[in-house]
Structure formats: structure tokens, C-alpha cells
Amino acid sequence: MNAARGSLCLKNVTVAYQGIEALAEVSLTLKPGEAAALIGLSGSGKTTLLNTCNALIQPTNGAVSIDGKKFSEMSSQELRYARSRIGFIHQSLSLVPNLRVIQNVVSGRLGQRSFLGGARDLLFPSTNVVEKVYEVLDSVGIAEKIYERTDRLSGGQQQRVAIARALFQDPLILLADEPISSVDPVRAKATISLIREICKKKGLTLCVSLHNLDLAKTFFPRLIGLQDGRLIFDKATETVGANEINKLFNLPDGCIDFGPLTSKPSMLGKSLE
Amino acid sequence: MKDHLIQLYRARPKTNFVRLSLLVMALLISYTWIGGGFLSSNNSIIQRTENLERFVGELKPYELRGESFNIYSYLSWAKTMMAEKGWQAAETTLAISVAAIVLGGILGNLLAIPASRNFASNFNRDHLNLSALLLAGPARLLLIFLRTIPEYVWAFLLLSLIGPNAWPLVLALALHNAGIIGKLSAEVIENLPDQPQVSLHSTGASRLQIMLTAVLPAALARLLLFFFYRWETCVREATILGMLGIVSLGFWIQDARARNFYDEMIFFILLGALIVVIGDVISTLVRTHIRRIF
Ligand SMILES: Nc1ncnc2c1ncn2[C@@H]1O[C@H](COP(=O)(O)OP(=O)(O)O)[C@@H](O)[C@H]1O
Ligand SMILES: [Mg+2]
Numbered sequence: 001m002n003a004a005r006g007s008l009c010l011k012n013v014t015v016a017y018q019g020i021e022a023l024a025e026v027s028l029t030l031k032p033g034e035a036a037a038l039i040g041l042s043g044s045g046k047t048t049l050l051n052t053c054n055a056l057i058q059p060t061n062g063a064v065s066i067d068g069k070k071f072s073e074m075s076s077q078e079l080r081y082a083r084s085r086i087g088f089i090h091q092s093l094s095l096v097p098n099l100r101v102i103q104n105v106v107s108g109r110l111g112q113r114s115f116l117g118g119a120r121d122l123l124f125p126s127t128n129v130v131e132k133v134y135e136v137l138d139s140v141g142i143a144e145k146i147y148e149r150t151d152r153l154s155g156g157q158q159q160r161v162a163i164a165r166a167l168f169q170d171p172l173i174l175l176a177d178e179p180i181s182s183v184d185p186v187r188a189k190a191t192i193s194l195i196r197e198i199c200k201k202k203g204l205t206l207c208v209s210l211h212n213l214d215l216a217k218t219f220f221p222r223l224i225g226l227q228d229g230r231l232i233f234d235k236a237t238e239t240v241g242a243n244e245i246n247k248l249f250n251l252p253d254g255c256i257d258f259g260p261l262t263s264k265p266s267m268l269g270k271s272l273e
Numbered sequence: 274m275k276d277h278l279i280q281l282y283r284a285r286p287k288t289n290f291v292r293l294s295l296l297v298m299a300l301l302i303s304y305t306w307i308g309g310g311f312l313s314s315n316n317s318i319i320q321r322t323e324n325l326e327r328f329v330g331e332l333k334p335y336e337l338r339g340e341s342f343n344i345y346s347y348l349s350w351a352k353t354m355m356a357e358k359g360w361q362a363a364e365t366t367l368a369i370s371v372a373a374i375v376l377g378g379i380l381g382n383l384l385a386i387p388a389s390r391n392f393a394s395n396f397n398r399d400h401l402n403l404s405a406l407l408l409a410g411p412a413r414l415l416l417i418f419l420r421t422i423p424e425y426v427w428a429f430l431l432l433s434l435i436g437p438n439a440w441p442l443v444l445a446l447a448l449h450n451a452g453i454i455g456k457l458s459a460e461v462i463e464n465l466p467d468q469p470q471v472s473l474h475s476t477g478a479s480r481l482q483i484m485l486t487a488v489l490p491a492a493l494a495r496l497l498l499f500f501f502y503r504w505e506t507c508v509r510e511a512t513i514l515g516m517l518g519i520v521s522l523g524f525w526i527q528d529a530r531a532r533n534f535y536d537e538m539i540f541f542i543l544l545g546a547l548i549v550v551i552g553d554v555i556s557t558l559v560r561t562h563i564r565r566i567f
Binding site for chain 1: 469471
């Protein structure tokens with residue numbers, strides 16, 4: 001393996017949907033093991049940015065590279081391998097509802113398996129695999145649900161299954177797109193704290209998009225502010241000033257109907273969406 | 274308030290589409306009845322009644338005519354009919370339908386995979402790329418071809434190719450139903466929520482792996498529903514296609530009619546109906562069960 005493991009670099013990345021820029025000239029680097037929170041209003045481009053990081057979206061301009069290698073220059077084999085080392089926790093639930101928890105977790109590693117190997121893991125997992133899944137589920141606190149059908153679990157438990165799946169992948173980089181949007185506030189804090197702890201322990205590079213500023217400030221040493229697809233700031237949490245936060249969440253002129261929750265900086269600790 | 278409601282009711286958005294189509298339909302129906310010659314007939318009412326009486330009279334088993342009604346003699350007549358031709362024909366009919374739906378189901382679902390645009394485009398959320406068109410296009414054309422040719426025509430063509438055994442019927446039903454099942458399955462696969470598929474794609478899973486892991490479990494219930502629904506139709510069709518000369522029930526119906534043995538004909542028609550009902554019941558039970566467990 002290379003010396004650099006799990007570094008992520010975006011250079012002047014622009015993404016346009018039908019000519020409209022969702023991301024404009026964004027450059028940022030995450031060093032291996034670093035943790036950052038991506039904050040910004042709904043529609044500011046957080047999902048788009050994260051999706052360029054595992055090549056789900058190809059940038060219109062600029063380049064994304066993992067450990068110094070650009071996605072656009074990878075063969076499909078290399079791309080598959082790179083993707084298999086990037087865990088992604090999606091905004092909406094991305095599990096297969098009528099599979100068992102163990103099967104959903106196992107499916108995280110398909111990118112590293114042949115078709116038959118993957119099918120075997122899914123249908124007749126070896127003791128070794130089962131024990132690994134149990135371990136991962138234990139680390140997110142739902143080990144006893146291993147043989148449960150996934151859609152019988154609560155929203156918060158399903159979110160933990162999604163986290164377990166990403167961890168089972170044995171990733172170098174973990175990306176999470178608003179991983180707490182389907183969880184109540186108490187669970188939200190626990191979930192973010194859990195993700196953060198696991199990444200710290202395993203030395204994973206972590207980038208999480210959040211719409212809860214309090215949590216972002218509490219758990220992440222680095223904040224990345226996005227507004228209308230542009231990078232507004234990217235620095236250590238304690239150096240981010242109140243005026244920068246205000247600017248980030250100020251709505252554009254002529255758009256006043258959003259209600260006090262999103263426009264008044266004093267309420268920013270609450271949900272912004 | 275009442276006035277206001279009336280006002281709102283009067284001001285409701287109206288479309289004349291329904292009324293217009295009802296009118297067109299009424300006109301069409303009266304036109305076909307009057308113009309299509311359904312009303313005029315050479316037979317007088319009396320003649321028709323006589324025909325009907327004779328027909329009903331001949332429905333009584335030949336051997337039992339002249340006797341007074343006795344349920345046991347009817348039953349023993351039915352028993353001989355079953356022993357002579359009935360069991361064998363019923364068995365053949367069922368066997369043809371099962372073989373046909375198994376073959377058709379396998380072929381249809383295999384073709385449904387490339388025919389689904391999300392599979393063809395590698396679950397990329399961008400359903401309109403070139404590889405999708407190159408893969409899904411031909412697969413869809415093939416499915417259309419298979420299902421637009423009626424079973425009857427398939428059977429007729431295959432009969433002259435393969436000769437008079439059960440295979441032309443089996444293959445005819447299988448090909449036609451493969452076309453239907455393939456289209457229905459492809460539609461189901463395309464309309465599944467794509468989040469699980471995209472997220473597996475983003476972790477490097479191949480499209481066959483995605484098919485097995487995210488698509489098959491989510492679609493299985495509906496695929497099985499289609500399978501059993503089409504099996505029902507296959508039972509019916511296997512009966513009818515026997516009229517082409519293969520020894521299913523339809524053959525004996527046709528045979529009895531040709532010899533003017535109306536008693537035998539009605540017996541086999543009723544037997545066919547019974548088999549179809551049994552098929553329906555089994556299929557409904559299975560489908561209800563599938564709905565419950567998924
Ligand atoms: N598939 C798409 N097609 C067109 N526009 C899109 C698409 N996805 C996102 N957008 C637009 O890009 C902008 C950024 O969206 P997104 O990245 O989802 O923001 P966020 O995740 O911060 O809410 C939005 O204005 C959105 O409308
Ligand atoms: Mg988003």
C-alpha cells in the first residue's frame with residue numbers, strides 16, 4: 001500500500017446541471033485521518049460535492065483525486081477499487097428493506113468481491129464473515145439485530161445499519177451526507193459522536209455534511225462552508241467567526257419567506273432546513 | 274355557506290372529455306348493432322328455439338338417453354369418459370401450461386435484465402446514455418416481437434416446424450409469455466426506488482451484483498405475482514390450443530364437435546373450465562401468500 005492512505009483532493013471542481021452551476025470552482029484537500037464538517041443551506045451543493053468524491057458525479061470542470069490519483073484517469077478496475085475503499089452514508093435510506101441486517105451489511109463489501117464470492121457472502125456467509133458483521137454491528141450498538149429484517153428496524157437503527165455497512169467495507173475514507181436527517185435530535189448527537197469516534201479510532205478520513213451547526217461545531221475540528229455552490233470558508237472550527245456564519249446562512253435578497261428559523265442567526269443551533 | 278358551496282360547485286373546473294367519450298361510445302354501439310347486421314337473421318325465432326331444444330337434448334349422454342335421471346349413472350358415465358380420455362387430456366393440459374410458464378418465465382426474466390434501462394446504464398441515474406440504448410433497445414425490441422405474435426400463430430408456425438407433439442404448444446406459450454413477462458419485469462425493475470442501487474454502485478459493486486443484491490429482493494414478490502398470473506392464462510390457452518391437434522383438452526372438444534357428439538363436447542368443456550378454476554385458485558392462494566410474506 002502507498003504511504004498516503006485516504007487523502008482526498010478537489011481542484012477547481014465545477015459541476016453544472018443543464019448549465020446551472022451547483023458547484024463552482026471548489027478546491028479543498030482532506031489529509032488522511034482528517035475530519036471535516038460540510039455546512040450550508042439546503043441547495044448549497046453539499047450532496048453534489050460529496051457525490052463528486054466517489055465519482056458518482058463527474059465534475060464538468062476540475063478534478064477529484066484520491067491518494068494523488070485522479071478519478072478521470074483511472075481504469076474502470078481502478079475506479080471500482082477506489083470506490084470500494086470509500087464508505088458513503090446517504091441522506092435518504094439506501095438499504096434494501098426486505099433483506100436481513102446481516103445481508104445489508106455484507107453488501108458493503110461487494111466491490112471487493114467477485115460475483116460468486118459476493119453471492120456466497122450474501123446467501124451462505126462463512127463463520128468468519130458472520131463474526132466480522134457481528135463485530136461491526138456491535139460497534140454501532142445493534143449487534144442483537146443481526147438476523148432481523150431491515151425494514152422492521154426503526155429509522156435510527158436503520159441509519160446504524162447503513163453506518164455498519166460503510167464500516168464493513170473497511171474504507172479509508174468515510175463520507176456521510178446528512179446522516180442524521182431521519183433521526184430525532186437525541187439520537188442525532190449520539191450518531192454523529194459514534195461516527196466521529198469510530199473514524200478517530202480507525203484513522204479514517206471523514207467528511208460529513210450537516211445542517212446542524214451545533215453538532216458540527218462540537219464534534220469537528222474543521223468546518224467547510226458552502227453557499228450557492230461556492231466555498232465561503234474552510235478552516236479550523238475555533239477560528240470561524242460569528243459574522244462568517246451569519247454570512248453563510250443569510251438568504252439572498254428578495255427571498256424573505258423562509259421564516260425565522262432559517263434567516264435569524266440567533267436560531268442557528270436548531271435545524272436549518 | 275350553502276350559497277357559497279353552490280357557487281363553488283358551479284365554478285368547478287369541468288372537462289367534457291368523459292361526456293364526449295360516453296356519447297361517442299353510445300353512437301358506436303348503435304352503429305355496430307344496426308350496421309353490422311347483428312339484428313337480421315335468416316332463422317326465425319321458432320327455428321332457433323327448435324335448434325336450442327335439440328342441442329340441449331343432445332347434451333344428455335348418448336348411452337343414458339331414454340332412461341330417467343339418475344345421478345349414479347351420470348357419475349359412472351363421467352368416470353368412463355375420464356378413464357378413456359379425460360385424465361390423460363387434463364394431465365397433458367396441465368403439463369403443457371407448467372412447462373410453458375417455467376420456460377417463458379426464465380426466458381422473460383433473463384431478457385428483462387438487459388431490457389431495464391437502469392441496469393443497461395449501469396445504475397448511473399442517467400438513463401439516456403449510449404450503452405443503455407445499445408443494450409436495452411434490442412432487448413426491448415425482441416420482447417415486443419415475442420409478445421405481439423399471438424400464441425396461436427406461434428403454435429401454428431412451430432407445429433409445421435416441429436411436428437405434432439406437445440412441444441409446439443409449450444414453446445408457443447413460452448415465447449409469447451416470455452415477451453409479456455419480460456416487459457412487466459423490466460418495468461418493475463426500472464421503477465424500483467433507485468437509492469439502494471446507486472449506493473451499492475458507489476461502493477464499486479458490479480451491475481450483476483447490484484441486480485442480485487438490491488434489485489432481486491425488492492422485485493421478487495412482484496415477479497412471482499406476474500409468474501403465477503401468467504400461469505393462469507397458460508392453463509386456459511393450453512386448453513384452447515389443443516384445437517390445433519395436440520392431445521390436450523381442446524383437441525377432444527374439437528373432435529367431439531366434429532363428430533356431433535355434443536354430450537362429450539360439453540363434458541370436456543366443463544372439465545376444461547374446472548382445470549382453469551383449479552389453476553385460478555392455486556394461483557390466487559400462492560399470490561395472497563406471497564403478498565403476506567414479503
Ligand atoms: N440531478 C440534478 N439535476 C439538476 N439540478 C440538480 C440536481 N441535483 C442537484 N441539483 C441542484 O444543484 C444544487 C445543489 O444541490 P445539492 O447538492 O443537492 O444541495 P444540498 O445537498 O446542499 O442540499 C441545487 O440548486 C439543486 O437544485
Ligand atoms: Mg443534500
